[in-house]
Amino acid sequence: MSDKKVFFTGGAGFIAAHTIPILLERGYSVRIFDNMTRGDRDRVNEFVQTGKVELVEKDVRYGGGVREAIRGCTHAIHFATVSINKSIADPHESIDINMTGNHNVFAAAADEGVERLVFASSASVYGDPQKLPMHEDDQLNPLTPYCISKRAGEDLLGFYQRQKGLSWNALRFFNVYGPGQKIEAYYTSVINHFIQRLRAGQPPIIDGKGEQSMDFVHVTDLAKAVVAALESEQANLPINIGTGIDTSIATLAKILIDAVGVDVEPQFNPRDVLVSRRAADITRAREVLGWEPEISVQQGMTELVKASA
Numbered sequence: 457m458s459d460k461k462v463f464f465t466g467g468a469g470f471i472a473a474h475t476i477p478i479l480l481e482r483g484y485s486v487r488i489f490d491n492m493t494r495g496d497r498d499r500v501n502e503f504v505q506t507g508k509v510e511l512v513e514k515d516v517r518y519g520g521g522v523r524e525a526i527r528g529c530t531h532a533i534h535f536a537t538v539s540i541n542k543s544i545a546d547p548h549e550s551i552d553i554n555m556t557g558n559h560n561v562f563a564a565a566a567d568e569g570v571e572r573l574v575f576a577s578s579a580s581v582y583g584d585p586q587k588l589p590m591h592e593d594d595q596l597n598p599l600t601p602y603c604i605s606k607r608a609g610e611d612l613l614g615f616y617q618r619q620k621g622l623s624w625n626a627l628r629f630f631n632v633y634g635p636g637q638k639i640e641a642y643y644t645s646v647i648n649h650f651i652q653r654l655r656a657g658q659p660p661i662i663d664g665k666g667e668q669s670m671d672f673v674h675v676t677d678l679a680k681a682v683v684a685a686l687e688s689e690q691a692n693l694p695i696n697i698g699t700g701i702d703t704s705i706a707t708l709a710k711i712l713i714d715a716v717g718v719d720v721e722p723q724f725n726p727r728d729v730l731v732s733r734r735a736a737d738i739t740r741a742r743e744v745l746g747w748e749p750e751i752s753v754q755q756g757m758t759e760l761v762k763a764s765a
């Protein structure tokens with residue numbers, strides 16, 4: 457039996473559900489630490505039945521519980537968070553969970569001597585990018601309590617590295633999508649919205665010319681990057697995880713029309729929209745993690761439509 461054990465906050469959530477099978481395959485056992493506010497209990501129960509996964513149902517806001525649960529774990533993945541929309545609606549709760557929670561996890565990991573911690577940061581630390589593709593050394597301009605806490609989390613990891621020798625990687629996830637995602641996801645909810653309209657035989661409605669773009673990265677690819685970041689030789693870096701390809705909303709609409717297989721054209725709503733675009737420079741992910749996204753947006757979206765039929 458392997459003695460590699462991952463302390464996994466937010467381990468009952470969407471991205472974790474795709475990461476845990478890879479961890480098990482690679483010989484880790486997993487201690488999920490999640491307060492189950494958004495967790496998928498059925499999925500967690502399936503994992504627990506393998507005998508290699510346990511659930512500690514607690515909150516990252518309480519440092520004592522974190523410290524107790526991290527004991528005996530060799531690695532840590534920190535995902536527990538409240539989302540962007542909730543952070544705008546309730547900054548107090550967001551700061552509490554995202555800032556205090558980050559600190560509780562990082563301090564405990566440093567004190568308990570975990571070998572590597574992987575932190576889920578976000579592309580939103582860049583704010584509206586000045587240029588594409590977005591590089592890790594570009595200026596950061598986090599705009600909401602959620603994004604501010606992600607950036608602060610990266611800085612705090614630097615502190616515990618210098619102070620206590622904590623080894624970490626912070627992954628700046630771009631627009632993650634895939635099976636099991638909650639429909640209200642901040643950026644990617646547009647995917648579900650379009651699919652629902654298309655299934656009802658209605659055209660997707662696009663504001664402006666649909667030039668706004670996102671860098672959609674499939675959760676299966678992303679989960680591989682998380683595990684690679686847990687094991688990479690080089691560490692203590694923020695690393696972009698995207699595909700490097702910006703897909704406009706107009707292109708997304710076309711891909712989904714084909715995937716659903718309906719004979720409609722997107723409808724454009726003529727109004728001024730702020731065109732924001734996103735694409736990651738993934739040179740560092742390639743070099744440091746040996747990681748390469750394998751699922752194209754076309755393929756990933758088509759499979760998503762099939763899976764949710």
Ligand SMILES: NC(=O)c1ccc[n+]([C@@H]2O[C@H](COP(=O)([O-])OP(=O)(O)OC[C@H]3O[C@@H](n4cnc5c(N)ncnc54)[C@H](O)[C@@H]3O)[C@@H](O)[C@H]2O)c1
Nearest residue numbers: 466468469470471491493494495515516535536576629632
């Ligand atoms: N999904 C994306 O597009 C995306 C993009 C960028 C960054 N991220 C980051 O990736 C990570 C995982 O995202 P996800 O999409 O799987 O989110 P998710 O909401 O599906 O999972 C988060 C989990 O954290 C748990 N949680 C929330 N508050 C908690 C608390 N106080 N204590 C303990 N557990 C708590 C929830 O119950 C849930 O199971 C998050 O840190 C998120 O900010 C996600």
